[in-house]
Amino acid sequence: MVRVVLSSSMAELTGGVREVELAVGNYRELTLTLCERWPQMAALIERSAVAIDGQIYQDAFAEALASGSEVFFMPRIEGG
Amino acid sequence: MAEAVDYKQIGTTPVRPDGFDKVTGRAQFGADVNLPNMIHGKVLRSPHAHARIKSVDVSAALAMPGVYAAISGADFPGGRLEGEAGGEGGGTMDDVAKNVMARNKVLYHGHAVAAVAASTVRLAEQALEAIKVEYEVLDPILDVVAAMDPAATLVNEENYTALPEKPESPSNIANVGRLERGNLDEGFMAADVVVEREFTCPMAHQGYIEPHACIASIDERGRGTVWCSTQGHFEHRAATSKMLGKNMADLKFVATEIGGGFGGKTVVYLEPLATLLSEKSGRPVKMTMSREEVFRATGPSSATVARVKVGLRKDGTITAAQSWIAFEAGAFAGAPYMPGAMSIYAPYEIENFLVETFDVLVNKPKVAAYRAPGAPQAMHAFECALDEAAQLLDMDPIDLRMVNAADEGTQSPYGPKFPPIGFKACLQAAKKHPNYTKPVPEGAGRGVAVGFWFNVGMQSSAEVNINENGSVMIIEGSPDIGGSRASMCLMAAETLGIDYDDVRAQVGDTESTGFCNVTGGSRTTFATGMAVTQACEAVIADCKRRAAMTWGLDEDQVEWEDGQAIPGPGVNADVKPLSLAELARKAGKTGGPITARASLNAQGAGAAFSVNFGDLRVDRETGKVDVLSYTAIQDAGKAIHPAYVEGQMQGGAAQGIGWALNEEYIFDDKGVLENAGFLDYRIPVASDLPMIDTEIVEVPNPSHPFGVRGVGETPIVAPLGVCANAVSRSLDMRITDLPMSPPRLLEAIEG
CATH class of the missing domain: 3.30.365.10 (Aldehyde oxidase/xanthine dehydrogenase, molybdopterin binding domain)
Incomplete structure (x- = not known):
């Protein structure tokens, strides 16, 4: 199972649910599963960065996830 | 995983490839490009900070001999533009288009209302005077806290706070950020010491020496080339083509040499205007901003009001932290409210915390990214509160930070666990640095603060x-x-041998x-x-x-x-x-020319931490502050070109010291900027500062082949706290408002 921690803005869509555990093998499956459960999530996922096991991805797509992986959604950062 | 390697090229310090051209005057900056039959564009700017535009009539300007084109908001394609602009808090493309040229309302003093192109600059300026604009003047809203009141004058009647459920009423609050963990009440109950204060940071400009400049040459088919001073010509092309309804393939953008940007040149201002004027006139159109225009209508950083409360145990452990920060966005949404929330506690492992941040519209120029956007303002507040706590606990401020320091595996306040980071290594380097072990000069105060920035990868x-x-x-x-061509050459030479x-x-x-x-x-x-x-x-x-x-x-x-x-x-x-x-x-x-290319979306940019300290002395008769010594220590992962890494650290320190001590936008009650020039907006010059001493720490970033971490932004973060803490210690009173300019300090000293 992959531990997924949603951002605070995502939690407003999920009725306060901040963490879910999903049986997925890659990031694409993870996002599809989240959008299936909360259809409005797609736009927020598009605007989010994500950290997979501590590594920050501004644009993750199909990165492999192992059992025990931790995925954190977070706001995108661009900088100056 | 990048380990310590005996490199042959990396780590050396050759002169940058563009250095010779720059010191001999050969380098072509934005305003240096000239073309045959070129004419000159100028912008008419709003004399009001907030007004409805009733009409714009450019006919009299167009009728003047030597005037080739005149445009206003009506000349841009209608309809709402989709998408977002590049750069931190770039905002929506629709807002950026309305910032480039006002449509129905002007939202700050200096907002572009119309533009002309004429055979000479002087004639273009005269033509601006012939443009007739009718305004219905409205009250401006200038104070960020007042702007948050539901009853406040609205900058934009169509702005609703971005929440999952659309609020019933519009508001000046565009966005709200919130990060939290643990239990605040329990955390503060466990504290032996609590510090609670309100801090302010002013709006400050990036202060790049080269003003915005471009030249556009567009043919009868609407196709052509734009030369401009930019931090990103691809994104400038995208923004310009979108605003003008063009196929981006019809525009070629050339990045000239650039005289500084610091985030402020991630934004388009002139390029769409020059492109449209060139298309209408059939001539190449050159546009350059005056320094006054740069101040009034570009940049700046967000001003902030920050309320911070922090509790600590006697051993220095932070038990709870709570922050509330209002960021001024200027006239359009896009303040760095979220990076501020994510950075404020980033260096520390804190069990119980809450940070709430707000992106607030006011009738001032739209803010733009400025080195580590949002972090200097947020971390200034927290670093000052920690310094006061260290005094109350009679602890060395570096020791206090070491007690709470984040390390590899620490869960960051914004979510993920940190991969290898160099914060503790920076603290250790600071503690044993000869500038720290020597006594504080008589009458001076020593300030310590730390800095942080995420850094990003993105597409290249x-x-x-x-x-x-x-x-x-x-x-x-x-x-x-900042000399990146030298770094590219070094990495290529190293790789190729x-x-x-x-x-x-x-x-x-x-x-x-x-x-x-x-x-x-x-x-x-x-x-x-x-x-x-x-x-x-x-x-x-x-x-x-x-x-x-x-x-x-x-x-x-x-x-x-x-x-x-x-x-x-x-x-x-x-x-x-x-x-x-x-x-x-x-x-x-053997197969023809040897050539190769690579493109990527780089992930895994390692965060960069810094520790800075400085000795500052206040002249109690005049309020003038002297920086006696300043030391910047930062983790660069691996310094490809150490001299240019040091240059980034020194430049960021100078900018941060300027923001702390003197730089601020001063508006009158009508929203008119009163100090739109370098005489009255005082950035530090060489004679104001001592040599900024540097020490590069290298904790390799495992995501990069040579261990590189970004270094350009973190250096501006810590100096605000360093200066505030040094001045506060030297005066034995907490100074919470920046800048600590002589009149402000005199007022504090005189009670």
Whole structure:
């Protein structure tokens, strides 16, 4: 199972649910599963960065996830 | 995983490739490009901070001899633009278009209302006076806290706070950020000491020396070229083409040499205007801003009001932290409210915390990214509160930070666990630095503060061409602001195993190389450097293939060492090594020119931490502050070119000290900026500052082939806290408002 921690803005869509555990093998499956459960999530996922096991991805797509992986959604950062 | 490696090129400090042209005046900056039949564009700017535009009439200007074109908001395509602009808090493309040229309302003093192009600059300025604009003047809202009141004057009647459920009423609050963990009440109950204060930071400009400038040459088909001073010509092309309803393939953007940006040149201002004026006039149109225009209508950073409460145990452990920060966005949404929330506690492991941040519209210029946007303001507040706590606990401020310091595996306040980071190494380096172990000079105060920035990767492209003599030409798409061409050449030379002097790099235009995001987010040496390295690795693979072909060996029997192909271990071949130059000379026989390219979306930019300290003394009669010494320590992962890393650290320190001590936008009650020039907006000059001492810490970033972390933004974060803490200690009173200019300090001293 992959531990997924949603951002605070995502939690407003999920009725306060901040963490879910999903049986997925890659990031694409993870996002599809989240959008299936909360259809409005797609736009927020598009605007989010994500950290997979501590590594920050501004644009993750199909990165492999192992059992025990931790995925954190977070706001995108661009900088100056 | 990058380990300590004995590099031959990386870590050396050659003079940057553009250095000679810059010191001899040959370098072409934005305003240096001239074309035959060129005319000049100027912008009419709003005299009001807030007004409805009832009408704009450019006919009298157009009728003047020598005036070739005049435009206003009505000349731009209608309809709402989709998408977002680049740069931190760039905002929506629709807002950026309305910032480039006002439509129904002007939202700050200096907002563009119309533009003309004429045969001379003087004639263009005269033509502006002939444009008739009717305004219905409205009250401006200028104070960020007042703007948050539901009853406040609205900057934009169509702005609703972005919440999952659309609020019933519009508001000046565009966005709200919130991060929390643990239980605040329990955390504060466990504290032996609690510090609670309100801090303010002023709006400050990036202060780049080169004003915005561009020249556009558009033909009868609407196609052409734009030369501009920019941090990202690909994103400027995208924004310009979108605003004008053009196919981006019809516009070529060329990045000229750039005289500073610091985030402020991730934004378009003039390019769409020059493009439209050129298209209408059939002439190349050059536009340059005056310094006054730069101050009134570009940049700046967000002003903030920050309320911070922190509780600590006697041993220095932070038990709870609570912060509330209002960021001024200016006239359009896009303040760095979220990076501020994410950075404020980033250096520390804190069990219980809450931070709430707000992106608030006011009738001031739309803010733009400025080095580590949001972090200096947020961390100034928290670092000052921690310093006061250290005094109350009678602890060394570095020791207090070490007690709470984040390390590899610490869960960051914004979510993920940190990979290897160099914060503790920076604290250790600071504690034993000779500038820290020496006594504080009499009458001075020593301030300590830390800095942090995430850094980003994003998209980059690079091409490596091997010339016929084996020398190397790199074409990359990242405008070079801080000497990145030197870093690209060093990484290419290291990878290929050749001398730095045999490598050249140039920034290609939008038709010469693949897409690159802006030079921002401290990403260029990290991400574009990775693309260059990958392209060089592809060159090596190709060279090994060609050598194998030459020797009649299999490809896997050839290795690459010190810039030449050699038979691998155990391969019985009586051949001489083939250098890159020899392979290049025979390239025609082995498959044609040797060239390779790489494009990527770089992930895993490692966060950069810093520790700064300085000794500052206040003249109690005048309020003037002298910076007696200043030391900046930062983790660079691996310094590709240490001198230019030091330059980033010193430049960021100088800008942060300026923000702390003197720089601020001063508006009158009508929203008119009263100090729109370098005489009245005082940035530090060389005689104001001591030598900024530096120490580079290197904790390699495992996501980069050489261990690189971005270094450009973190250096501006800590100085605000350093200066405030030093001045507060020297005066034995807490100074919470920046800048600590002489009149402000005198007021505090006199009670």
